[in-house]
Amino acid sequence: MNVPExxxxxxxxxxxxxxSPYSKIKVGAALIDHDGNIFTGANIENxxxxxxxxxxxxxxxxxxxxxxxxxxxxxxxxVITNSxxxxxxxxxxxxxxxxxxxxxxxxxxxxxxxxxSALAKDLLPGAFYMREDLAEENG
Ligand code: THU
Numbered sequence: 001m002n003v004p005e006x007x008x009x010x011x012x013x014x015x016x017x018x019x020s021p022y023s024k025i026k027v028g029a030a031l032i033d034h035d036g037n038i039f040t041g042a043n044i045e046n047x048x049x050x051x052x053x054x055x056x057x058x059x060x061x062x063x064x065x066x067x068x069x070x071x072x073x074x075x076x077x078x079v080i081t082n083s084x085x086x087x088x089x090x091x092x093x094x095x096x097x098x099x100x101x102x103x104x105x106x107x108x109x110x111x112x113x114x115x116x117s118a119l120a121k122d123l124l125p126g127a128f129y130m131r132e133d134l135a136e137e138n139g
Contacts (some may be wrong), residue, residue: 012028027081029056054091075101100107103121
């Protein structure tokens with residue numbers, strides 16, 4: 001598995017920026033856009049546990065704030081890692097957001113057998129999409 005080294009290094013660095021006093025797990029994510037810019041994210045927890053934001057969604061939000069050319073997808077690749085030494089595949093909420101920003105993006109993460117990668121669209125079969133016609137009918 002050819003994990004992009006620059007993204008892996010950035011994701012590892014991002015784990016050090018986590019705010020996770022409750023789980024103590026530090027997750028890091030790094031993505032690259034079509035101009036070669038790298039954006040990172042780390043998990044941000046809250047005493048009201050359900051408000052926790054995953055590393056992947058923080059990275060997407062960081063990139064979204066700088067997204068100039070909206071005719072092109074936000075990003076092409078993301079690497080996710082964590083401090084536990086055990087696999088942590090992206091959660092369902094993150095899969096939904098990754099899919100929206102580029103269904104053909106390649107997502108790299110650790111599994112029991114080592115690193116793997118999958119396209120965003122293959123990580124969430126049968127996903128919810130907002131249909132244009134539905135949005136118009138209700139607008
Ligand atoms: N977490 C992520 O950052 N990404 C995921 O895809 C799964 C879970 C974080 C949230 C929480 O801070 C910690 O990992 C344990 O669930």
